[in-house]
Amino acid sequence: MAGSDSGGPANPLRSERDRRLPRIAGPCSLVIFGVTGDLARRKLLPAVYDLANRGLLPPGFGLVGFARRDWSDEDFAAEVRSVVEKHNRTGFRPEVWDRLAEGIRFVTGTFDDPEGYTRLAETLSGLDTDRATAGNHAFYLAIPPNAFPVVCEHLSASGLAQDTNGHWRRVVIEKPFGHDLDSAKELNDIVGAVFSEDEVFRIDHYLGKETVQNILALRFANQLFEPIWNSNYVDHVQITMAEDIGIGGRAGYYDGIGAARDVIQNHLLQLLAFVAMEEPISFEPEQLRAERIKVLSATRPAQPLDETTARGQYGGGWQGSEPVVGFADEPGFSPGSTTETYAAITVDVGTRRWGGVPFYLRTGKRLGRRVTEIALVFKRAPHLPFDQTMTEELGQNALVIRVQPDEGVTLRFGSKVPGSGMEVRDVNMDFDYGSAFTEASPEAYERLILDVLLGEPSLFPDREEVEASWRILDPILEYWAAEGKPDTYPAGSWGPTSADEMLGRTGREWRRP
Incomplete structure (x- = not known):
């Protein structure tokens, strides 16, 4: 029958998700360990800004740096801005930066300092309230591989690695992932004791x-x-x-x-x-x-x-x-x-x-x-x-x-x-x-x-x-x-x-x- 939907091809607009369209992240925060290192400065921080500039980050987004520097939130934001202005791909726009900067925080601490993780937990709780990040947190370990175990252990001990009430936790691990098969298995076991496999993202930037x-x-x-x-x-x-x-x-x-x-x-x-x-x-x-x-x-x-x-x-x-x-x-x-x-x-x-x-x-x-x-x-x-x-x-x-x-x-x-x-x-x-x-x-x-x-x-x-x-x-x-x-x-x-x-x-x- 003319005009009827029955028997015809499915309407692509009614599909669950059109894969041609970009997906925007939901409310969340990203914590970068080793944020003062070369990888974070040249690649990670500019990439976060470029995502914001492309409209792919949510209004409720937090960016948290964790390092030994004695910086305030404002000091860290100024450092991020200088890096972003130098290395961004999509062009610097002050209005985009201002929105992103509202969610920028810094936590002073060392990888083996329990008090640093306590401060980090307080900072993330504050972002949940102030920026509506909904308790969703990703931890990016831009650090030497020998520091992975101690950071994972402290994330676990502080309760930061545990998802609660449907909120997610994810960890990003940079290469090299081990130096041979035995060390890779050992590292997998250490990370797997804290995060489930679907929460672990081993990053290979070539992919x-x-x-x-x-x-x-x-x-x-x-x-x-x-x-x-x-x-x-x-x-x-x-x-x-x-x-x-x-x-x-x-x-x-x-x-x-x-x-x-x-x-x-x-x-x-x-x-x-x-x-x-x-x-x-x-x-x-x-x-x-x-x-x-x-x-x-x-x-x-x-x-x-x-x-x-x-x-x-x-x-x-x-x-x-x-x-x-x-x-x-x-x-x-x-x-x-x-x-x-x-x-x-x-x-x-x-x-x-x-x-x-x-x-x-x-x-x-x-x-x-x-x-x-x-x-x-x-x-x-x-x-x-x-x-x-x-x-x-x-x-x-x-x-x-x-x-x-x-x-x-x-x-x-x-x-x-x-x-x-x-x-x-x-x-x-x-x-x-x-x-x-x-x-x-x-x-x-x-x-x-x-x-x-x-x-x-x-x-x-x-x-x-x-x-x-x-x-x-x-x-x-x-x-x-x-x-x-x-x-x-x-x-x-x-x-x-x-x-x-x-x-x-x-x-x-x-x-x-």
């Missing part, structure tokens, strides 16, 4: 990047790619995170950690999981996590490790036009340190989709340029109608997902060179986020902080994922520990020769982004 999330859209929203996203067509996969900077003043953190623990265990293995996972039933958090865990559980280091891994330390040289010192000459490091600044590993994903396809993961300091990318390199075509001279300048087709700094996707394929002869060369078809969309991509921490306040865990690794990642990496770290000092590579290069040999043994070579 907040738009291009990482676009992997799901690229694969599952397009019929073009998914049919060839498998071992029938893909020769190998390269996942690269290269930095052109050195260690700088991070000796206290980096020595004994190294490139593999710092980057491969979390960032690169999570990128691998997004690339190699099967299509989830839905994009609900439990479904996404289940598929990532399946992939990580099926992933193993390729053998033998002396041929499928490589590591190095950068030496002195030139970075651009500037002379730079080698790792052993950086302040705070022992010349005999065996900590690697470059790590490359080969892993096999033992699923039907990826059987026989090596995944090469590499990361390093003082490399040729700053870039993070995922490259699916396809098998060569048989070139049956062509003689060798027609295709001698043709490489392998590749689909490259650029995570940073120039976010986008590049497809490399062969095309005929203009002219009377038949010659085929590589050309690129390029999609660039900056030119395709009028709105700039939000910073990763904006998305992730908002997800914490919404209780949306899709982009946060859970306990099982973290432990699965360590199971992959631990055998490699144990092997390296017995091998002595890493190879040396020149600053500004693309790593040690052993890394090139690693791929060269199978007739492959690294991309030079």
Whole structure:
């Protein structure tokens, strides 16, 4: 019958929630431990302001800093404003700042000081009354990993970790989450004794990047790619995170950690999981996590490790036009340190989709340029109608997902060179986020902080994922520990020769982004 709703498609306006529309956090407060540190100043505080400027924070919102400084609320607000004016993404607007500043508080205390937590409880109770934050509180631990246990214990002892009358509590934990499988399990147990698993948000800022999330859209929203996203067509996969900077003043953190623990265990293995996972039933958090865990559980280091891994330390040289010192000459490091600044590993994903396809993961300091990318390199075509001279300048087709700094996707394929002869060369078809969309991509921490306040865990690794990642990496770290000092590579290069040999043994070579 004309005009009747029966039998027709559901009205999208009547759906429970249109996923195209942004979600706004409900009344709550965010407590940042280590608020005077570099992470909070450069990333977290600007991200909170940018969320407010985009209208994604509620009128009832509180921002609380916890640190040793003897600051008043006004002192802290002035410090936050100076940071926000310098590092915000969306433009500083005084009216937005004034609304945010009304909910800014500061608590003086040390991580092991019970009285500091008593003052924090009083401050949060005051925000519940003054700002209507409804008893909902998130605790962001932007602190060294060795301080996680003492902060969690005091949050528990003070009653701050307990949710009451339907109010929620959440804790955000920065990497590294442990330094091997055993320490990760121990830390999980400590945090799990205070917070339930659905209250724990282990943050990996790479998963907040738009291009990482676009992997799901690229694969599952397009019929073009998914049919060839498998071992029938893909020769190998390269996942690269290269930095052109050195260690700088991070000796206290980096020595004994190294490139593999710092980057491969979390960032690169999570990128691998997004690339190699099967299509989830839905994009609900439990479904996404289940598929990532399946992939990580099926992933193993390729053998033998002396041929499928490589590591190095950068030496002195030139970075651009500037002379730079080698790792052993950086302040705070022992010349005999065996900590690697470059790590490359080969892993096999033992699923039907990826059987026989090596995944090469590499990361390093003082490399040729700053870039993070995922490259699916396809098998060569048989070139049956062509003689060798027609295709001698043709490489392998590749689909490259650029995570940073120039976010986008590049497809490399062969095309005929203009002219009377038949010659085929590589050309690129390029999609660039900056030119395709009028709105700039939000910073990763904006998305992730908002997800914490919404209780949306899709982009946060859970306990099982973290432990699965360590199971992959631990055998490699144990092997390296017995091998002595890493190879040396020149600053500004693309790593040690052993890394090139690693791929060269199978007739492959690294991309030079």
